[in-house]
Every structure is written in C-alpha cells, then in structure tokens.
Amino acid sequence: MKVALYLRVSTLDQTTLNQEIELRKYCDLNGYEIYDIYKDEGVSGAKTSRPELDRMLQDMRNKCFSAIIVWKFDRLGRSTSHLLQVLEELKNKNVSLIATSQQIDTSTPQGKLFFTILSGFAELEREMIRERIKLGLERRRKQGLSVGRQKGARDKSKRKRLGYFQREARNKKAKFKQTTPQQNTKQTPINLELNSNSNKE
Numbered sequence: 001m002k003v004a005l006y007l008r009v010s011t012l013d014q015t016t017l018n019q020e021i022e023l024r025k026y027c028d029l030n031g032y033e034i035y036d037i038y039k040d041e042g043v044s045g046a047k048t049s050r051p052e053l054d055r056m057l058q059d060m061r062n063k064c065f066s067a068i069i070v071w072k073f074d075r076l077g078r079s080t081s082h083l084l085q086v087l088e089e090l091k092n093k094n095v096s097l098i099a100t101s102q103q104i105d106t107s108t109p110q111g112k113l114f115f116t117i118l119s120g121f122a123e124l125e126r127e128m129i130r131e132r133i134k135l136g137l138e139r140r141r142k143q144g145l146s147v148g149r150q151k152g153a154r155d156k157s158k159r160k161r162l163g164y165f166q167r168e169a170r171n172k173k174a175k176f177k178q179t180t181p182q183q184n185t186k187q188t189p190i191n192l193e194l195n196s197n198s199n200k201e
Contacts, residue, residue, distance in 0.1 A: 015041075067107070
C-alpha cells in the first residue's frame with residue numbers, strides 16, 4: 001500500500017527528524033511503500049492552509065496514495081473543525097488516516113468510532129460558538145449598540161482579487177467625466193454682440 005507521511009513542527013528551532021524516523025519504522029514493520037514525505041517546518045497547526053499540507057491534499061485528490069500517516073493527529077491540525085474537515089475529505093476519497101503514537105487507524109472499527117466521536121466534538125464546538133455569538137449580540141442590543149457588520153468591514157483582499165477596486169475606480173472616473181462641465185460652444189447674445197463689435201473694428 002502506498003502511503004504519504006506528513007510531518008510538522010511549529011517552530012524552526014524544532015526538527016521533524018524524530019517524527020520521520022518513527023513513521024519510517026512503522027512503514028517498514030507494516031510493509032508500506034512511502035509515496036512522498038511532506039514536511040511543514042515552522043508552521044503552526046492552527047493554520048488551515050500550509051504549503052506541504054496543501055500539496056499532500058492535492059496529491060491525495062489525484063489518488064497518489066491510499067493512506068496518510070502522522071505521528072499524532074495534532075500534527076495534521078489543532079482545530080477540531082479543521083481536522084474533521086480533512087477527515088471528511090479523506091473518507092470521501094477512500095484514504096485512511098493513521099496516527100502511530102495514538103494507535104488510531106480510521107480504516108478500522110476503532111478508527112471509525114474515533115471519527116464519530118470527533119464529529120460529535122466538532123458539532124459541540126460549533127454550537128458553543130453559535131451560543132457565544134448569540135449572547136454577544138443580545139448584550140449589544142441591550143446596551144443600545146449597533147449589531148452586525150460595520151460599514152466597509154468586508155474582506156478587502158477578496159474584493160481586490162475579484163477586481164472590485166478596479167471597477168470602482170473606473171465607475172468613479174466615468175461619473176466624474178459625466179459631471180464635469182463641458183466647454184460652452186453656443187453663441188449667447190452677449191457673445192454675438194462682442195463678436196459683432198470686434199468685426200466692426
């Protein structure tokens with residue numbers, strides 16, 4: 001079976017060498033073929049997007065391997081919701097996740113039970129977040145404060161990617177041209193009189 005090894009440390013002072021030794025030994029004992037080793041060094045597990053994690057997930061979508069092996073689940077992600085999101089995608093692609101130090105393999109009945117429990121914790125986490133938001137909004141209403149997104153608080157980076165600011169600049173330029181007074185070329189009575197006098201001279 002082809003497998004991918006994922007290693008991560010949070011700071012550059014740490015090393016992924018110990019994790020790699022452990023995972024290589026596990027593969028040798030089980031006769032697994034290592035497709036590739038993905039190392040995120042000096043990257044926090046709180047980040048959902050990491051260079052090597054993203055590359056590994058893309059290879060997984062291309063069906064390059066059948067399992068991902070990590071030392072611990074927190075190497076893959078510290079957020080329950082993010083870890084569950086990754087597990088859901090792995091499940092849909094029929095790719096198992098193995099944590100060697102925790103002796104969990106999502107392809108086994110015990111691993112599936114862990115997946116179910118993790119799903120429950122993720123749902124509990126979402127409910128707690130919703131409850132905190134609800135309480136915060138209620139408190140602001142009682143204090144007479146505004147509720148909702150403040151004006152201009154949208155994601156500017158996303159709007160920039162979609163060309164929002166370029167369109168706004170073009171629209172403002174077009175409106176400015178429309179409202180700018182054009183040079184008056186019509187002959188008014190005063191202009192006609194002035195032109196007549198100048199011709200007589």
